[in-house]
């Protein structure tokens with residue numbers, strides 16, 4: 128799993144078109160979304176993660192919590208993003224991992240939104256620009272090599 132974490136004044140998206148034959152079913156309300164004062168986390172789930180999705184969820188949540196604590200962000204935007212890796216997990220595994228990350232972050236007390244999976248989306252992002260505002264993290268199941 129590769130993550131790009133951007134501490135932002137806001138992130139807003141608008142669903143444009145289907146990018147998969149069977150994208151995640153969404154309500155009309157989910158076609159647009161916005162959070163202010165947010166840690167935006169762009170996430171590419173990778174083939175290597177298929178070996179132990181549960182462990183990758185735990186490791187990703189730990190990393191996100193760590194960065195959120197450092198930048199004092201209380202809101203998280205989980206953003207499916209298939210452009211951080213050249214060896215992507217298959218969509219059904221990727222969606223499940225992202226749903227679990229969302230769920231666990233909510234359990235940890237964060238306000239969380241997750242952008243819809245399987246779509247092309249327009250988005251606007253305002254990066255805060257401080258020294259910790261742009262970070263990347265990579266997590267894999269134990270025993271697997273980070274590519």
Ligand SMILES: NCC(=O)N[C@H]1[C@@H](O)[C@H](n2cnc3c(N)ncnc32)O[C@@H]1CO
Pocket residue numbers: 146147170171172173207208209210215216217218221243244245246247248
């Ligand atoms: N920017 C727009 C976009 O990326 N759209 C992506 C993601 O929403 C999602 N997706 C598919 N596979 C994955 C994966 N392994 N990890 C994350 N998202 C995925 O499916 C779309 C087409 O790849």
